[in-house]
Amino acid sequence: MTGSFYPPQRTLMGPGPSDVPARVLGALARPTLGHLDPLFVGLMDEIKALLQYAFKTRNELTLPVSAPGSAGMEACFVNLLAPGDTVIVCANGVFGGRMKENVERCGATAVMVEDAWGQPVSLDKVQAAFADHPEASVLAFVHAETSTGVRSDAAALCALAREHGALSIVDTVTSLGGIELDVDGWGADAVYSGTQKCLSCVPGISPVTFSPRAVERINAREHKVQSWFLDMQLVMGYWGGNTKRAYHHTAPVNALYALHESLVMLREEGLETAWARHARNHAALVAGLEAMGLSMAVAAEHRLPQLNAVNIPEGVDDAAVRSALLNEFDLEIGAGLGALAGKTWRIGLMGHSSRERNVITLLAALESVLGRQGAPITHGDALPAAQAVLAG
């Protein structure tokens, strides 16, 4: 008969989930409360305030959607779109393509702005798309493309949207807590994220925030939101500021304990300190990888510190390397996705995974595995190079 499951302790350096600190796992396992218990309702208020801190926003409509980031994405699209709308969608990786799917399933038209995988979204192309489609009511883009490790200029893109009277939908799944994110400063309108990346919480929840402009559009809807579960007008009845919480669905109580704890930890460290930590460990990793003779897939100025796309050296067996890291070192790194499958590895330094020990362990493990595969790498230089950055 099937018995209990005891997973090993992996080191998670892929594209997420990232390492979950013991403190967060401890919170996760605390006794379950009812979702209408006054103590739980108090926790909801704290989570909202903590999310406002992490997103850098005063948006009233800020809450964790009770499902993973893909559902947070869908929540943004189904609440802001109606059939017949036009949306400019920027695609420079997997997640832009997913946005297109969302737009079309709302009965709206997606005007695609395509950039090569590994490149950021081109502002000029977006400008041109608005010129061709003045009717566009939404601009959607990914701040931090998890499939390629590229950062786009969210501030400039949100500004372009406002200039053309459109709302912005911004994917910050991989950026929240890892690099600068300034919802109010950018004037972003609908922003979704995930818990399992730079927040280092367990996967399954999607923090979202909607600007007053976005809420206005939601309240003015004439066409019912096509998803009952993700209808923000209904969700607001439970998560809104009222003292009386209307039952909508049963909140994932324990997952929210964990999210709360991870946000408390982020608040304790401080947003800017967390961003600086991600930048420092990234610099050390890159120094080490380059000293080993490997090359990065993304130009330095567009790189995400939390997600490092590395070119797989010619002749190296992608899957065999990842399996060896997993089986010998309990260390997970990510494969390339879509167009980059087989061409890059994705090394995550997200949240709690972004720590010196992980950088050093990964470099040593990778050097060992690649060396035994006969890959043309330089031996012995990676760790000193990384340590010099960390010491500096």
Place this chain on the structure above:
Amino acid sequence: MTGSFYPPQRTLMGPGPSDVPARVLGALARPTLGHLDPLFVGLMDEIKALLQYAFKTRNELTLPVSAPGSAGMEACFVNLLAPGDTVIVCANGVFGGRMKENVERCGATAVMVEDAWGQPVSLDKVQAAFADHPEASVLAFVHAETSTGVRSDAAALCALAREHGALSIVDTVTSLGGIELDVDGWGADAVYSGTQKCLSCVPGISPVTFSPRAVERINAREHKVQSWFLDMQLVMGYWGGNTKRAYHHTAPVNALYALHESLVMLREEGLETAWARHARNHAALVAGLEAMGLSMAVAAEHRLPQLNAVNIPEGVDDAAVRSALLNEFDLEIGAGLGALAGKTWRIGLMGHSSRERNVITLLAALESVLGRQGAPITHGDALPAAQAVLAG
């Protein structure tokens, strides 16, 4: 600055979540694996087999949706409906009404079969609805209405659907693991449930199962499923039987550890034994409540053992009683919902909450609180009455 959150240990005897055993909370907090880790993929196979056991089905498409029961409901509707379809929806409580919302948001027409709250779905009325609407392609109903504590005749309703060439969508959120549920025996086509009721797992996940007939209809769709997140053709790529798992969304890894553990516990106890335990504790509770002079809101033949709707005696302050139980005894019971708000309490004996200790504690606590409120109850008889049933 906001600190960590330490909830008290409540006894959860409302409409869910129910008490989560320490074993399940322990599983929840085990180290997070990547969602494509071979060990995790193995766990997914076990979860599927365990869900097939719990649902009594061989359906290949059996999996946990990564979101609460409301999303499981939506998954069934959006995958089986297309605009223009006609659905017969049975409503005898809150959740039938929610089904209607789902149907309409799919652009389909809901033909409502209404029964009074507290009554089961009328087979005659469903028969008549099919006669009036031979074009109906789906019959949707709630097996165990959480809002009223009523059980409807699922076997007969599924048979009616098949007889009229329609698929059945069955809400078993509150029944799975608590009362007889026989997906293959009934010939049910799309069945969804929740984790936080009689499985006594944490809230946030929705087990679903689709018959081969339902899968056929999904595969024959010409109209894309309106939800990307809940599109079963995409979800199948990750949860399907292929050795290669296609990334769809990041699975809620830790929540699935907990679901697995709760299903292992159900398998160890045995389905029939669990159903018998629910029946026995229910009988003891009813004997105690009636000995106290309280009355049940639902006729004996339609009662759910896991959710007991009790009439609030005249002159008793509903909210004050629930607050006293919560604050003095850390004991949660449920308020009435919708039409029954203020008229009934809902006492849950679901999963791990269905145990003798809880029956006895609830009776003693309620007697104490009602007595101090001056309610016209009989003192001293409730516990012996319940204990006699438990001893019998």
